[in-house]
Amino acid sequence: MSIHSTITPAVSAVxxxxxxxxxxxxxxFWSLDRGAAHQVKRIRVNPKGRLSLQYHYHRAERWVVIEGTATITVDDAVMKVQPGGVVMIPKGAVHRLENLTKTPVEIxxxxxxxxxxxxxxxxxxxxYNRPKREARA
Known part of the structure; x- marks a missing residue:
């Protein structure tokens, strides 16, 4: 007699x-959770650091600032966001996060x-002169 598992690993978009x-x-960044249509990351941006000005074809993002003051651009809007602030980034929106302060920013x-x-x-x-498209590992 054999026992077969009926548990199937969850399909992930990651x-x-x-x-x-x-x-x-x-x-x-740290990936905290992954699922069929979501991924949750903790992102730390060093003082004077900034993510590329970018967009995505396949995903929308929601950023919650948990530490520091983030300068966030979404399309033509530029805002300073404090801890607890939430920013929605629709799929295809041009966006960037910058840390213009002397302490880390985490989202x-x-x-x-x-x-x-x-x-x-x-x-x-x-x-940082990285390629226009991120290479797949």
Whole structure:
């Protein structure tokens, strides 16, 4: 007699080889949770660091500032966001987070979409001279 498991791993919009932690020129991120149509990350942006000006084809994002003061651009709007502040980034919106302060900024990022790989980043401007499209690992 054999026992077969009926538990099937959940399908995820995040590629199986996607990193759980990665350092970037501006700071680092940790993937906290992944599901069929979502990913939750904790993102730390070092003082004077900034993410690329970018957009995504496959996902929308919600950013919740949990530490520091973030300068966030979404399309033509630029705002300073304090801890507890929430910013919605629709799919296709041009966006960036900058840390113009002397202390780290941390956010919780909730990604929602049908594909959540790092190669869905299209960079329009980047202070660190990275490629326009993120390469898939």
């Amino acid at each position: 590629p199986a080889d996607a990193p759980l932690y990665e350092e970037r020129p501006w700071g680092a 919780i990022e909730v990604q929602m979409g049908d594909y959540l790989g790092e190669d869905d980043i299209v960079r329009l401007d980047d202070a």
